Amino acid sequence: MKEILLVGGMNNILFWVVYIVFFGALIYFMAYRPQQKQKKQQEQLLSSVAVGDSVLTTAGFYGVVIDMTEDTVIVEFGNNKNCRIPMQKTAIVQVEKPDAN
Numbered sequence: 001m002k003e004i005l006l007v008g009g010m011n012n013i014l015f016w017v018v019y020i021v022f023f024g025a026l027i028y029f030m031a032y033r034p035q036q037k038q039k040k041q042q043e044q045l046l047s048s049v050a051v052g053d054s055v056l057t058t059a060g061f062y063g064v065v066i067d068m069t070e071d072t073v074i075v076e077f078g079n080n081k082n083c084r085i086p087m088q089k090t091a092i093v094q095v096e097k098p099d100a101n
Contacts, residue, residue, distance in 0.1 A: 045093075045094075045095055046089050049089065050068075050097075051065050051066065051067065052064065054098070055092045055094065055095055055096070056094035057075070057091045058093055063075035073086070073087060073092070074086045
């Protein structure tokens with residue numbers, strides 16, 4: 001009788017271990033992994049920014065990069081040459097390279 005209870009207890013423990021591992025893997029593949037992939041894409045985007053590129057900012061403004069340092073860029077907005085705003089590189093969400101023509 002004691003052996004039957006012991007085997008039942010082991011099955012119960014094994015069930016919970018498999019249950020926890022399954023949901024841990026599920027959380028990894030649905031939350032953590034896509035977040036890391038998105039972070040890597042953002043880093044690649046920011047490393048490709050160069051002077052003369054047209055950019056879209058997180059605020060929804062389109063502009064042209066006229067100067068940049070390691071972590072900041074100066075963006076010129078519109079046709080007004082006096083509208084130049086320094087901002088962090090992380091505020092850039094899209095980059096368009098100028099045509100080579």
